[in-house]
Amino acid sequence: MRWSFPVGRLFGIPIRVHYTFLLLLAFIWYVETTVLGAQAGLHSVIFWALIFVCVLLHELGHSLVAQSYGLTIASIILLPIGGVSQITEIPRDPIKEVAITVAGPVTNFLIAGVLLFFGKMIYPSLQFSEISLQSGSTIVDLFWANIMLGLFNIVPAYPMDGGRILRGIIAMRKEYVEATRLAADVGKLFAIGFIVVGFFYNWWLILIGIFVFSGASSEAEAAVLTSRLEKLPVSSLMITDFRTISPGEPLTAVVEKSLHTFQNDFPVVENGKFVGILTRSSVIESLHHHLHERRVGDIAKRNFPTILPEATAAEALTAMRSSGVTVAPVEQDGKLFGIITMEKLLEASDVLNDK
Numbered sequence: 619m620r621w622s623f624p625v626g627r628l629f630g631i632p633i634r635v636h637y638t639f640l641l642l643l644a645f646i647w648y649v650e651t652t653v654l655g656a657q658a659g660l661h662s663v664i665f666w667a668l669i670f671v672c673v674l675l676h677e678l679g680h681s682l683v684a685q686s687y688g689l690t691i692a693s694i695i696l697l698p699i700g701g702v703s704q705i706t707e708i709p710r711d712p713i714k715e716v717a718i719t720v721a722g723p724v725t726n727f728l729i730a731g732v733l734l735f736f737g738k739m740i741y742p743s744l745q746f747s748e749i750s751l752q753s754g755s756t757i758v759d760l761f762w763a764n765i766m767l768g769l770f771n772i773v774p775a776y777p778m779d780g781g782r783i784l785r786g787i788i789a790m791r792k793e794y795v796e797a798t799r800l801a802a803d804v805g806k807l808f809a810i811g812f813i814v815v816g817f818f819y820n821w822w823l824i825l826i827g828i829f830v831f832s833g834a835s836s837e838a839e840a841a842v843l844t845s846r847l848e849k850l851p852v853s854s855l856m857i858t859d860f861r862t863i864s865p866g867e868p869l870t871a872v873v874e875k876s877l878h879t880f881q882n883d884f885p886v887v888e889n890g891k892f893v894g895i896l897t898r899s900s901v902i903e904s905l906h907h908h909l910h911e912r913r914v915g916d917i918a919k920r921n922f923p924t925i926l927p928e929a930t931a932a933e934a935l936t937a938m939r940s941s942g943v944t945v946a947p948v949e950q951d952g953k954l955f956g957i958i959t960m961e962k963l964l965e966a967s968d969v970l971n972d973k
């Protein structure tokens with residue numbers, strides 16, 4: 619994620635902090651120091667830093683359970699509104715997803731339990747009974763902060779933890795995409811509630827409401843798109859009627875060819891084997907730079923994800939997005955079956971969405 623810097627690694631997971639988080643600490647320090655004095659300012663900054671250590675532990679809870687399922691965690695990022703564990707692939711198994719999600723809030727309740735136990739043991743006079751973040755004791759304040767963090771996260775406002783748990787529970791009975799849509803609708807209702815309540819009581823809730831609303835909308839859309847494309851074989855969308863070109867041909871020959879076809883991209887074939895793709899944009903770029911003397915082989919793209927004929931459109935989309943290409947060959951054992959374009963994939967998902 620942009621605007622974040624690395625602070626180290628835990629269990630092999632890179633930990634990053636968003637720059638706005640430092641802004642938040644600076645803001646708290648400034649306000650508290652101005653209003654209550656230097657000591658109070660320093661105390662507040664330390665307290666908030668400790669809360670974010672708890673947020674980090676919450677994220678580690680998610681990440682370690684995910685790791686135990688063999689998943690990779692790209693990084694954990696700390697933002698002013700909480701943390702994010704970037705798990706490369708969320709499992710479609712509802713039980714695993716619920717286990718990964720539950721681990722976060724459970725971590726906060728565990729921290730609270732540890733604070734209560736050791737707090738009472740070391741300082742028997744400590745009072746934990748009153749809900750407060752300004753009790754005068756950092757241990758009591760942190761205890762309540764963790765109880766609140768745990769409770770707040772299990773509010774079923776998808777994509778917050780509680781909402782993911784709700785999605786997982788619905789997905790045990792209904793289709794994944796339907797479960798996501800239902801959970802997202804509930805999430806949006808909560809988001810509106812957060813914004814309204816936040817308007818009167820705490821502007822922080824407004825920010826969280828906006829974050830939840832946009833997250834629910836985009837995740838529901840992505841789930842619909844993926845599920846539709848999952849049912850579609852790539853072979854039904856690939857272009858099979860196409861002209862090929864050989865690496866030795868001059869670019870002027872490509873221009874000549876493209877005048878007689880709708881085709882934008884040409885598979886480059888040498889001795890009957892697929893070797894690359896010449897995209898329309900690379901031809902235009904080369905001609906624009908007056909490089910008429912260049913040959914097809916000089917500018918053809920050669921690095922492509924291998925998309926097998928039996929792959930689904932969703933797999934093709936994922937592979938193409940992660941390699942940053944807009945066109946890819948559908949091939950197996952050097953035999954070219956067709957070409958698939960991003961345009962075709964998005965077109966298909968649009969057509970399906972309109973139904």
Ligand SMILES: [Zn+2]
Pocket residue numbers: 676677680722723771779
């Ligand atoms: Zn969480």
